[in-house]
Amino acid sequence: MESAIRRIACVASRTPTAQKRLAALRERYSLASLDEADALVALGGDGFMLRTMHQVMDRNLPIYGMNCGTIGFLLNQYSPDNLFERIEAAQEHLLSPLSMTAATDDGDRVSALAFNEVAMLRISQQSAHIRLFINGRERLDNLVCDGIMIATPAGSTAYNLSAHGPIIPLGSNVMALTPICPFRPRRWNGALLPDTADVEFEILTPKQRPVSATADFLEVRNVTHILVHEDHSRPAHILFAPDHSLEERIFNEQFVH
Incomplete structure (x- = not known):
């Protein structure tokens, strides 16, 4: 042939x-x-x-x-x-990449794609305070941490693994939600989510505790709200x-x- x-x-x-x-x-x-x-x-x-x-x-x-x-x-x-x-x-x-839409404290909205992970990280000496929603339902009212990420299966062996997140087999149709140096809640180590989930992060007191969001190579600083879902169309x-x-x-x- x-x-x-x-x-x-x-x-x-x-x-x-x-x-x-x-x-x-x-x-x-x-x-x-x-x-x-x-x-x-x-x-x-x-x-x-x-x-x-x-x-x-x-x-x-x-x-x-x-x-x-x-x-x-x-x-x-x-x-x-x-x-x-x-x-x-x-x-x-x-x-399939993750699709991120991030809002900043000055009113900008930035969209980006990530094949490895979308990560939020504190950018000051103080811990980040983050409220977490999944499919519109509040799951954590205040995660106190250095940051948190969502990783694809391909990205689960990269930054996610270094943060003690799980390695995800291909074809499992899940994403890894992994905190980075969590302080509160003490016993929360992350979760596995279906790849159809809409995940939202609300940054609490963003002026006092600023946070950046990264999608692979793109960084957005001083974010206030981040929406992430997997884009199966690209x-x-x-x-x-x-x-x-x-x-x-x-x-x-x-x-x-």
Whole structure:
């Protein structure tokens, strides 16, 4: 059967390693532009891969990342050989982003998407005081903490894991709601929410206890109200080698020695 992948575009981070490998691929293959490509190769680390997902998400292009950084959780091993065949054999995962709408104390409203997590963090020496609503119902009247986040399954192994949140398998249709250094309530360690939930955060006394909200790379300071839900209409299409799928990586993170 004739391959569906005929034209490949390639982008690379500015690191010397990524640029050197981009030059090597250009010598071996006739690379296409983004507008002409059937698939996109991204050369860099996890941060560059995440930025690439944001930049091309409305193109519906499958992205095959190759690691030129350190951890490479969202990436495949770099190899210049048999590139078309490896992309054709790769497994596709659809990663839906979180949609955040944040209101600030000066009346602005900012919207953003996050494939890893939406996080709220205190920006003063005082703890944040946050009221939590899920689907319009108040669940916590005052969470005293350094912050709180909502993480996707793909993002659950990142900041969420560092904050002692749960790792979420792909396809579980849940999000992780994880507090950061909670003080009150003492015994509340977070929750798992259905990915259909609307989650609202009201910042109490925002002038006295200012809070920022981040959606992946975007930070909004001095927020007063944040609404988050998962957007299933704009998934990123990520390709992984069959022997090292994203699902397998998430399993492996739960059995690290």
